[in-house]
Amino acid sequence: MQVPTDEHGLIPEGLDAALTANARLLYAQPNFQNPTGRRLPLERRHALAALARNAAFPVIENDPYGALDYAGAPLPTLLSIAPDHIVHLGSVSKVLAPGLRVGYIIAPEELHFKLVQAKQQATDLHTPSLTQRIVYEVVKDGFxxxxxxxxxxxxxxxxxxxxxxxxxxxxxxxxxxxxxxxxxxxxxxxxxxxxxxxxxxxxxxxxxxxxxxxxxxxxxxxxxxxxxxxxxxxxxxxxxxxxxxxxxxxxx
Ligand SMILES: Cc1ncc(COP(=O)(O)O)c(C=O)c1O
Incomplete structure (x- = not known):
């Protein structure tokens, strides 16, 4: 189901009972969303974080574009507002190279095992150590x-x-x-x-x-x-x- 949006992105008030009653998860891209480039305003981030604290389903924050903030004035991520209630996805694809295929998930501890299981069963046994080490070598000294x-x-x-x-x-x-x-x-x-x-x-x-x-x-x-x-x-x-x-x- 599609959540109502406007020129500022997802509208938290649009997440009414009809949408959330049987929801399995909520997926959002608060920063420079693909495809619209929209950025979610601060008050909507707080509203989504508040929803995540009470929701019966995980709230996923996909954030591959967050670092590409032209004014260098980032808004807080949902993760930073509600660290125990958000599944945050990151990637080096937009800041280093998409071909590396290296990303990461920050999630509440009780989800870790399930996430590893899902990756192993749905995609691959693990992300290659070689590309992970390449990323580590590139970023470790502040590149x-x-x-x-x-x-x-x-x-x-x-x-x-x-x-x-x-x-x-x-x-x-x-x-x-x-x-x-x-x-x-x-x-x-x-x-x-x-x-x-x-x-x-x-x-x-x-x-x-x-x-x-x-x-x-x-x-x-x-x-x-x-x-x-x-x-x-x-x-x-x-x-x-x-x-x-x-x-x-x-x-x-
Ligand atoms: C919405 C969205 N999520 C994630 C990614 C990055 O994915 P990956 O880390 O698999 O390259 C992209 C890049 O295309 C994207 O547009």
Missing amino acids: LDGHVPTIRALYRDQCEAMLDALQRHMPAGVEWNRPEGGMFVWVKLPKHIDSMKLFERSIEQNVAFVPGGPFFANEASHNTMRLSFVTVPPATIDEGVAKLGTLIRASV
């Missing part, structure tokens, strides 16, 4: 302290470039958000444009994005798409957004 600000600044500049390009090239009726961190801009197209069809045309021009429809758990909005600004420089971002703008104009 991330210097590296994270570098990629933060790079992504912030590329995010700005994408927002400028959207402003220049998108026709009226297209809306997008201004992310405070992370890797994505969430774009809403005029209602009649199906981003899956747009994708088929844009990929022919070497412009890729992720159509928004598959991100919805219930009723999908097919006029949405996720744009990533992290892998190409500003000039290429501008060129790609210009091509997208032309395709969208042709669909309006």
Whole structure:
């Protein structure tokens, strides 16, 4: 089931009895959510932490993007607010390299055995020691302290470039958000444009994005798409957004 959201992310008041009565878990990404780039405001974090303290189900905080906070002013994680009641997921994929396949879980002790069992039965017996040791060697002397600000600044500049390009090239009726961190801009197209069809045309021009429809758990909005600004420089971002703008104009 999908929890109600707005431009600030998950709405805690929307977690009414109808949604939570038979819930098995609550999954949230408070920082720069994939796909929307939204960041959950402080008061909603406290509301979710309060819910986690009383809930009959685990509250999962997935936080792979938390370090990519452009202003360097992070909001407290749910874990830091309610340490005994949150299952917190982290990863080195967004700050070191996704190919390492190294992440971690911080969870209440009574869940540890179940989590190990779930990993062993559902994925693999264990994450390779080699990649774990590589991560350890890279981070143990503080490499991330210097590296994270570098990629933060790079992504912030590329995010700005994408927002400028959207402003220049998108026709009226297209809306997008201004992310405070992370890797994505969430774009809403005029209602009649199906981003899956747009994708088929844009990929022919070497412009890729992720159509928004598959991100919805219930009723999908097919006029949405996720744009990533992290892998190409500003000039290429501008060129790609210009091509997208032309395709969208042709669909309006
Ligand atoms: C929502 C979300 N969770 C987790 C991850 C990181 O996953 P992993 O550590 O398996 O690379 C990503 C990255 O793609 C993501 O978007």
